Amino acid sequence: MIVMEDVYKKYSNGVVASNGINVEIPTGEFVYVVGPSGAGKSTFIKMMYCEERPTKGNVIIDGVNLSKLKKREIPLLRRKIGVVFQDFKLLPKLNVFENVAFALEVIEESPSQIRKKVNEVLQLVGLTAKARMFPHELSGGEQQRVSIARSIVNMPKVVIADEPTGNLDPETSWEIMNIFERINKRGTTIVMATHNKEIVNTIRHRVIAIEGGLITKDEYGGDYGYEA
Numbered sequence: 548m549i550v551m552e553d554v555y556k557k558y559s560n561g562v563v564a565s566n567g568i569n570v571e572i573p574t575g576e577f578v579y580v581v582g583p584s585g586a587g588k589s590t591f592i593k594m595m596y597c598e599e600r601p602t603k604g605n606v607i608i609d610g611v612n613l614s615k616l617k618k619r620e621i622p623l624l625r626r627k628i629g630v631v632f633q634d635f636k637l638l639p640k641l642n643v644f645e646n647v648a649f650a651l652e653v654i655e656e657s658p659s660q661i662r663k664k665v666n667e668v669l670q671l672v673g674l675t676a677k678a679r680m681f682p683h684e685l686s687g688g689e690q691q692r693v694s695i696a697r698s699i700v701n702m703p704k705v706v707i708a709d710e711p712t713g714n715l716d717p718e719t720s721w722e723i724m725n726i727f728e729r730i731n732k733r734g735t736t737i738v739m740a741t742h743n744k745e746i747v748n749t750i751r752h753r754v755i756a757i758e759g760g761l762i763t764k765d766e767y768g769g770d771y772g773y774e775a
């Protein structure tokens with residue numbers, strides 16, 4: 548469960564990106580976060596993985612109040628939350644297997660466990676055959692699949708995705724969405740910021756619309772709701 552209570556975020560330049568947000572996202576839910584550019588979507592989700600801290604209010608994930616988390620406790624939180632970005636953020640000198648394994652090596656898993664878990668997630672995203680290839684040898688869609696595999700290899704309860712299809716063509720975007728659907732069906736909560744109207748209007752889930760740092764709509768099976 549993700550809970551936000553009266554969350555207010557003012558950046559140091561004076562911009563108020565969250566202006567009193569209250570929301571509850573139960574475990575296992577799939578939520579789209581939509582809204583115009585600059586509305587505060589990224590800020591909203593960055594506060595869920597402690598990339599940004601609220602100026603006021605509480606962000607609580609699985610009973611842990613992130614607003615009270617010490618800096619040194621953040622890595623532990625990140626293991627419970629997978630994050631997927633628009634620009635993939637893969638390590639260019641590591642191959643596919645190593646990029647995914649990296650998240651496990653830092654927590655000192657045994658080599659045999661690492662092999663087992665990495666191979667499992669690479670299979671889930673359909674990249675078993677490309678495990679030894681490097682990011683620059685892959686298409687955008689394949690790179691995004693690697694980054695999704697990396698985000699779930701720790702078996703997080705929550706996966707947060709900031710415009711994961713933003714750099715992909717429509718067909719590849721649908722393939723990536725199918726993978727997120729599969730992950731969600733395994734019980735993982737998905738929170739996804741997106742500008743992709745067609746996806747939001749076709750694969751129906753809860754839609755939270757943000758505008759001017761406020762939630763302006765929150766509907767199950769809602770549509771995108773405005774012209775992108």
Ligand SMILES: Nc1ncnc2c1ncn2[C@@H]1O[C@H](COP(=O)(O)OP(=O)(O)OP(=O)(O)O)[C@@H](O)[C@H]1O
Pocket residue numbers: 558559560562563564582583584585586587588589590591
């Ligand atoms: N690090 C920062 N410092 C100062 N202002 C910021 C920072 N990050 C975001 N902002 C401002 O906060 C507001 C909300 O930004 P945010 O990135 O959350 O919007 P968004 O809805 O994700 O936009 P987009 O769809 O374009 O990605 C914007 O006015 C932005 O300029």
